[in-house]
Amino acid sequence: MQTQSIPTTLSSVLRASLFCFALTCSCIAGTSGNFAIAQIDAERVFAAKVEPILTSKCLSCHGEEATKREGGFSVSNRESLVQGGDSGQPSIISGSGLSSPLVLAISRTHDAWSAMPPKESERLNPEEINAIVKWIDAGAPWLDSERMKKVREQMSEESATNDLDATVSLHTSGGTSQSWSNRLYKRSDVWAYQPLSRPTIAQDGPKAIDELIALRMPEGLKPAPAAKASDFIRRATLDLTGLPPTAKEIEVFEHQYLVDPDKAVSTLVDRLLASPHYGERMAQHWLDVVRYADSSGLANDYERGNAWRYRDYVIRSFNTDKPFDQFATEQIAGDEIDPANPEFLIATGFLRMGPWELTGMEVPKVARQRFLDDVTNSVGETFLGHSLQCARCHDHKFDPIPTRDYYSVQAVFATTQFAEREAPFLDWENQSGFGEARFLSRREEDYIATLERLNAIQIEAAEEWFRKEKLPSDDWHRELARLSKLPPSDSAEQTKGRVDTFAKARESLRKKGSGEEHVPPVHIGFGPQEHGHYRLAKKGLERIRWQQDRYLPLAFSVYSGPTPNRKNMLAPPRMPKNPEANAELEQTSILAGGDPFSPAAQVTPGFLSVVSDLGVSMPDSMAGRRTALAQWIVHPANPLTVRVLANRIWMWHFGDAIAGNPNNFGATGKKPTHPELLDWLASKLISNRWSIKSMHRLIMNSQAYRRSCQHPKPSKLLELDPNRSSYAAFRPRRLTAEELRDATLLSTGELNLAIGGIPCRPEINLEAAMQPRQVMGTFAEAWVPNALPHHRNRRSIYTLKLRGVVDPSQEVFNAPASDFSCERRETTLITPQIYSLFHSRQSYLRSLQLARRALGEGNESNQAIVDRLFLFALGRTPDDVERHAAIEHWQDMEKVRAQEPIQLEGQPLVIHREAVEENTGEKFQFDEKLYENEEFVADIDIKSCDARTMALAEIALVLFNSNEFIYVY
Amino acid sequence: MFTDPALATSDSRQHRRSVLYSLGAGLGSIAFSALLAKEQRLFGAQSVNDKLKPHFPNAKAKRCIFLMMEGGPSHIDTFDPKPALKKFHLQEFVREGAQKSAMESGKRYYVESPFRFIKAGQSGADMAENWIHLAKVADELCFFRGCQVDSVNHPTAMYQMNCGNRFGGDPAIGSWVTYGLGAENEDLPGYIVLPEVSYPQGGAANWGNGFLPASHQGTPLRAKGSPILDLSPPPGVAPEHQRKGLDLLRVLNDKHSREHPWHDELSARMQNYELAFRMQMQVPDALDISGETESTRLAYGIGRPETDAFGRKCLLARKLIEKGVRFVQLYQGSWDSHDYLARAHSSLVRSVDQPIAQLIIDLKQRGLLEETLVVWCGEFGRTPDNGVRGGIAYGRDHNPNAMTIWLAGGGCNAGITVGATDELGMTAIEDVHHVRDFHVTLLRLLGLDDNRLTYYHAGRFKQLSQFGGESIAKLIAS
Secondary structure (H helix, E strand, C coil): CCCCCCCCCHHHHHHHHCCHHHHHCHHHHCCCHHHHHHHHHHHHHHHHHHHHHHHHHHCCCECCCHHHEHHHCCCCCHHHHHHCCCCCCCCCCCCCHHHCHHHHHHCCCCCCCCCCCCCHHHCCCHHHHHHHHHHHHCCCCCCCHHHHHHHHHHHHHHCCCCCCCCEEECCCCCCCCHHHHHCEEEHHHHHHHCCCCCCCCCCCCHHHHHHHHHHCCCCCCCCCCECCHHHHHHHHHHHHHCCCCCHHHHHHHHHHHHHCHHHHHHHHHHHHHCCHHHHHHHHHHHHHHHCCCCECCCCCCCECCCHHHHHHHHHHHHHCCCCHHHHHHHHHHHHHHCCCCHHHHHHHHHHHCCCCCCCCCCCHHHHHHHHHHHHHHHHHHHHHCCCHHHHCCCCCCCCCCCHHHHHHHHHHHHHEEEEEEECCCCCCCCCCCHHHHHHHHHHHHHHHHHHHHHHHHHHHHHHHHHHHHCCCCHHHHHHHHHHHHCCCCCCHHHHHHHHCHHHHHHHHHHHCCCCHHHCCCCCCCCCHHHHHHHHHHHHHHHHHHHHHHHHCCEEEEEEECCEECCCCCCCCCECCCCCCCCEECCCCEEEHHHCCCCEEEECCCCCCCCCCCCCCCCCCCCCCHHHHHHHHHCCCCCHHHHHHHHHHHHHHHHCCCCECCCCCCCCCCCCECCHHHHHHHHHHHHHCCCCHHHHHHHHHCCHHHHECCCCCCHHHHHHHCCCCCCCCCCCCEECCHHHHHHHHHHHCCCCECCCCCCCECCCCCHHHHHCCEEECCEEECCCCCCCCHHHHCECHHHECCCCCCCCHHHHCCCCCCCCCCCCCCCCCCCHHHHHHHHHCHHHHHHHHHHHHHHHCCCCCCHHHHHHHHHHHHHCCCCCHHHHHHHHHHHHHHHHHHHHCCCCCCCCCCEEEEEEECCCCCCEEEEEEECHHHHHCCCCCCHHHCCHHHHHHHHHHHHHHHCHHHHEEC | CCCCHHHHCCCHHHHHHHHHHCCCCCCCCCCHHHHHHHHHHHCCCCCHHHCCCCCCCCCCCCEEEEEEEECCCCHHHCCCCCCCHHHHCCCEECCCCCCCCHHHCCCEEECCCCCCEEEECCCCEEEECCCCCHHHHHHHEEEECCEECCCCCHHHHHHHHHHCCCCCCCCCHHHHHHHHHCCCCCCCCCEEEECCCCECCCHHHHHCCCCCCHHHCCEECCCCCCCCCCCCCCCCCCHHHHHHHHHHHHHHHHHHHHHCCCCCHHHHHHHHHHHHHHHHHHHHHHCCCCCCCHHHHHHCCCCCCCCHHHHHHHHHHHHHHHCCCCEEEEEEECCCCCCCHHHHHHHHHHHHHHHHHHHHHHHHHCCCHHHEEEEEECCCEECCEECHHHCCCCCCCEECCCCCEEEECCCECCCCEECEECCCCCCEEECCEEHHHHHHHHHHHCCCCCCCCCEEECCEEECCCCCCCCCCHHHECC
């Protein structure tokens, strides 16, 4: 492996890959003479390249049958191919590839021949075109299926294992066509399925990393020296905790570093790994991948009241350095393994992280299939580096994943059912803040009062109706009297009875046989206003049922069993008393085109067949399928999982992964830049019993991680490493959205560092918070922050993450939406970031707080105060130029603020809303009361701030906006 | 196995480009593209204008106004009369089979349309008679009755109509169009959305840029409050104070840049501050319609309660188009009339009829109609029958199998109706096309080839139609 030179530039990749098989195989032709050699080469070109191209790119429109023969042209056999189509000209001129019309069409350069394939996205690449040219040049030999099989077997056997451009055949459970099953893969495209290699290296520990990086260092490029101590501690602290170091921590580290850099670094890494905030930072990475959210998304965006326990479970798992094989197993099959352990039930929340709902509008089978597709793909992306969804409708175009395997994995989840299961709170779970439930109760009371009021309106209108229609109303009144005597109760059903006597009476009379014309019309007494309020109250009560789950000892979890027959899911599902009742055991089939109504061949639960048999047996019973899948996923001989994890951990430190698409190790993903390093890290993970903390120690103590961002010869670096993949210098990064908010709150002293608990609701842009938000048929409630500062000013990972509400200040800094798995954070630079950071009320609040903190008692010199302001925000004191400019700005602004104080809006108590009502299409109005705001305690009383504080806040604002604050080196 | 390595490998120049394009944008900073252009010159990149040439240079449409009738307007009660429903009125309707949803449970019955229909214009287009104003421009319209979608739920259907993908997350049509055609005016975003005060179901993802660079995100100009969030600093902070703050920021950033001379993002970020500072003063002007004459405002229905909101949007859309915005999407809802169809659709039609008709007239008078494609549609159509939910307050439920879309201007085949639904309006039966074909056609009218307007993401080339589709020739003027 070490001797194999890897081409680094695009052109050399192309050059090297052209006809490698033609070059390497002439020796086996033996004594057959030159012609025979050429013939055999051409056969190989056909088997390896041409036939797969014709089949995958041409055959669907130029098939054998007349209906599939566009332009009268077919590529299904040599005769029809040579003969050509309606043009009357032969498509290939044997021996002259470049002038053959087929080549003119695929090279898309000739006006007379339409570009083929027509879709730009399917155009052939130069390598493919060359293969066809070469094949025609050599007489365009055609192979029957027997010969084809033989040639392919031979080629596969011969291909040297270290030759990345060599082609290999892979054994799978088989595709829907023979040619798919027999196709050959470029070794470099299927690297991830190969067993881990063990590079022979001289050193171990962090030094091994440096040795493996040196192996691929471009010739003539020397790595940068170590980073400054102050840069390094900031880098390491943010990487492991998501928080910047304090000025004191920086000072101590700088001192230790002077004495013994290696020891200082390893001590620092150990200290940070022991911090409870380590788990929070790592959990954020994990939650990005699994698409964590506290709500269901889609039309209703119902809250997932217990999802927070899963979030905290992830944090705990990282903090205790739970071996990853166990962590993965618990998330996939915790409920099967130990349903009595709340932790294990909570862990399976992973399986339900995708957006999902079942409204009454949708066909239940379609909704169920959405879950199955979602969870299959999610398990693939999260653990196997493979977005399996490409194999949902057909055998995978590029990767050795037949559609059969997709459905075999999916069959594992055919018995996975949703339930919010009883799971007593654990001692270490943060159960504070449950008192906020009282605000939900007040809203609930409001909705019930609304329904009672509307019910009374309808009952009154019904009286009028009976009079007008001159119909007997005795039955009606008897029914109403009976209903009103029912004892009021707290249960949801009874409550409904009390507020819905009109509808109940109507329903009961209709059941007793009264015709529609003998009972009052269903919406009697309602105008747009009443309709609108009715929907709000009904939906409001429905939503509260999901929100109230936050405080209950329930786990957002699953069980194994048959699929319940459900028409909708308007309340959180509980564990059924009898899971077998009114339920159906799903039988999984390959679905033609992914359509749940087009089942084809049945499949049994299974694994990805391209990974060699790991000896894990898959039961066909209802329970145990996921346990088996988990065992297979974390099996040490499964080359995917361990590489995926090693690759992710690397990226969490260096910003870029070794294989650039951590969710996609397939042919279309980026290839590993340092394959030996990746495999070495993966082997280490296994020998360290899947300890993630041990990996941080290895990586962070390496020279590569400790390097400066500043390369001594930047132009040399640019020239020799244009893709910046050599690790010759460290890559700076911008703070993530969450780090930015947390660092700001930390500097002002406001950040509540408590771990875990129910989601918090920080103040967000007021207009965004109050933005009316449609949910099915009506409107969702506004975003209301927690009443108390220490409840809302918590770390960002604890923020209530509703799919339907974005905090603009987070969104603009690339906090991912939770619809898709986020394998790597983007960093874009867009103007709204400036508006958020430089203009927003939130930024001014933080600036005022920082100013107040720096002012302290306020009786020190301006210089001392400004120095402290810098120290809190940037961890350093200003230089003379900065200090002078800051003090001058402060003094100027103090004069301005004495005349013109800053004004910041408070939180409203009521919002008046006007909207179009769905039933009538007319406008209606309502007032939304924000009860929690009645107890709102502002972060800072702006009226108590004097001009001096406000003016100093302007400097704080600048510090928060500075490049130094936002970048990490 | 046949990917082009050039597309799979990260290229530092490509990375720089994507950073630059994304300088424009996101939640929408108007005129960020000024900086964009400057930056591009700085780095020798081509301008957004000539980024991509249209694939079909002869296409007439250069921009698009997309009128999104959120909630699913009923084709049966607007542009696709079904007199046969009269004889089935209130008769029971039964739908069975595996695909039954809860929407089909309980007793259902047919509902005739409460609207009378006329034949409008020389073309004799079918229109409910309450489209009083639109009837006057009937000959400019091209109706399409053959479109079908996959989803019966609002947000997923909205995503599919807007982004091609039911589950959201993909770029919206407007993003693809600006990606394909570039910006005509570098001082305004190429894709502007005029939403209702409340965002549609599915929220801002309906105009998201998906995997395309952030500069192609739709910029919503909020109907109330600040058009762009935090465009202005809090009261009490005047521009001259901000200027001083920026000067201090420069002192700090300059020092920082000297310490990190090779870090080229630093200067781009500082420039972004200067740009944001200028833009916050220019945006309000761009949105001001007070300069229009009283008669123009009246013609759009501005000032009358029922038409004011949508009239303003239509007039603003025309102004934005004139300034070179590529794609303007206007929202009006909610057409989700499960009950009281007559009342709900009447008031909705009233709110859009005059503004839309005037928009078409105005575009035509200004010679803009030929270059401007106007699209009117919802996310799906409605059923000829109604469930118990409405009692006898006649309404209609969601119908993914039949709907009416109409086009105007931009080289569409004005004056004809393409496709047909069955006798009851349940499902399209002639010129039936999945919405992906409609998307391909829209792009085609705008000079873009869906198969060539692709972007490499998550392992494959993605396109608006998802997996390709066909252009509906009948919708395009020959």
